[in-house]
Amino acid sequence: MPPVLLHRYVDPLLGVFTGVFAYYLHETHPRTAPPPGQRLTELLEWKRDEMQRKRRERLAALEQQ
Incomplete structure (x- = not known):
């Protein structure tokens, strides 16, 4: 058993905290x-917005077919 x-369970939680x-x-x-x-929060918001924009473009292209 490791020391x-x-x-x-407390050691990993302490490490993450x-x-x-x-x-x-x-x-x-x-x-x-x-x-x-x-x-980080601003970069995550930017990435989420980019993914939503690409998804909307994909859905719009599928609806036009």
């Missing part, structure tokens, strides 16, 4: 913050 620090918290601090700290328009 564990706290508990079998630490990673998410570190990324949050990286994005909000004035020295390391990405330029406007390059934050």
Whole structure:
């Protein structure tokens, strides 16, 4: 059995929490913050909008046939 620090299920949760918290601090700290328009949430919104636009174009092309 591999060694564990706290508990079998707590260690992975602690690791995920630490990673998410570190990324949050990286994005909000004035020295390391990405330029406007390059934050993860903005990039995800852009990607979602692109996928929706392409889907609408595909559906419109299918309806014209």
